[in-house]
Amino acid sequence: MPEASSKAEYIVGVDLGGTKILAGVFKTPQECIGIAKLSTKPQRGVEAVIERVARCVQDAVDEADLSLKQVAGVGVGAPGAVNSDSGSVIFAPNMEGWKDVPLKKQLEKHLGIPVFVENDCNIAALGVHVTELKSKPRNLVGIFVGTGIGGGIIINGDLYSGFNHTAGEIGHMVLDVSGPKCGCGNKGCFEALASRTAIFQQIKAGIKDGEQTILTEMLGNDLADLRSGDLRKAIRRGDKFVEKIVEGAAEYIGIGIANLVNILGPEVVVVGGGVIEALEDEMMSVIVETAQDYAMPGTMKDVEIIASKLGDSAGITGGAVLARRATK
């Protein structure tokens, strides 16, 4: 493993997603002083993506007016099952060809500084736990709602990843066995009911069935470039059709949380991700009420359900926390 220079005091956190790569340079766990973003382009192959991650790290460091020599370590969140001991991505369902990829080793070759790798949602949960909640809750579940739904679990103060490094795959928890088909082949998975993808599909299906919505005025009949933020705008302009669909997704998130509270008994449940960031005001009260309705009596006592304030930065923040811990 490469050693960092003794002058190195900065840390880089990387959020490697199926669509984009985000890198942030951190002076302290809270203070991000430079950010860079690249599209992932997974279709170009594993090697090309790894080079893009390295480039994104370098861009962020440059953005912060630093050099790589001043960086003590890089922490990467990757979208799939990760062996955090070896730093390999075991598999990443949304990135073709990603099977047993020695990401840590390859990135260290490119960058010449220590690299640490974890699952992206685990890292986001770690970021929220350490920087937003000051590591106070002993047990925490993080739920991140975006294109899909993923989770990260903190147990007894530490990240918990289970036997196959796959714990927290909450997006494929079945909530409605006769529900809509999921990308994984099953029916009624959490993410087939409440992810951005699921919400957009319901809206498009409704329009086909003749429902009226402001969204078609805003974006045209094909809803090109529809984003979560557009849903917020539509709801605030009184669009009952969009409101109903978003509330339905919030109810499923509440049911998913109730299941997780019944199973795991966490002290805090944190929800985050792009959908929550855009629609927090519209969704949180429904999420909390539904979770309380569905959880067993006694399980929800003093349990907090909160929306993360970190938004899109949860991944890079958590990556930096991981690398800072590992290089200390």
Place this chain on the structure above:
Amino acid sequence: MPEASSKAEYIVGVDLGGTKILAGVFKTPQECIGIAKLSTKPQRGVEAVIERVARCVQDAVDEADLSLKQVAGVGVGAPGAVNSDSGSVIFAPNMEGWKDVPLKKQLEKHLGIPVFVENDCNIAALGVHVTELKSKPRNLVGIFVGTGIGGGIIINGDLYSGFNHTAGEIGHMVLDVSGPKCGCGNKGCFEALASRTAIFQQIKAGIKDGEQTILTEMLGNDLADLRSGDLRKAIRRGDKFVEKIVEGAAEYIGIGIANLVNILGPEVVVVGGGVIEALEDEMMSVIVETAQDYAMPGTMKDVEIIASKLGDSAGITGGAVLARRATK
């Protein structure tokens, strides 16, 4: 806390259920040398039940030709949320009046020896983990299918009970949001789909709808005294109606396991309880196949799904393990 006599080398494990109390005297973790059983009679009130537990312990000790002085400790599994530090039952949904009951303290007053209390399914999982699996798996989920469905979780080698001492309430994980009504008020909970209660209800509803079954020949039209073992007999005599319902329940158990594997990433999943004990041959292959179908790729690699051989003894065995650890 009372101290045990230095000659005390035996341990008593108690399984306190809503219907019956079972107590067993253990010479070693594997060797049970005396058993006693009493009905619980929860309608007589909390005090009366505690006296019956004490009597059941004394009966078991007498059955083993021992005296209480030779017992180092008693471990009790109680059906509800238990604060294992204080030994209090926080609440027990199936036993009226059981709210903040200092079970440990009261039993110690009756028996004069140290008593330790845990949730019944946690204790059963502990019993299976230690005596049947020799404490080998680091992470384990135990699923116990009887009148209801309960779970116990071992994480990093230890019992995990979460923030409110309620972790493992897997029976109220929603699997089918539009499914049959559950005793808890929600719809489509795991135990409303796959418990003995759910199976019996489906059979009775089918008979009402004119389905033909050997069970009515065996037990009369009202199916008085129907037991899980009768289902096994009916299936072995070629009863397709009963077979289909039991297979349906097994499928739901498989889906429940897939959810738990996705969330918790255990190394071993153990299923037990009266329904599994009676119908292991009829259910296990369907359970395992369905779980593999529904779990995310990679999560199930090398994960074992096994039926416990402890049967009805899991509770008393686990109770003895708990007390033996605590008195050492």
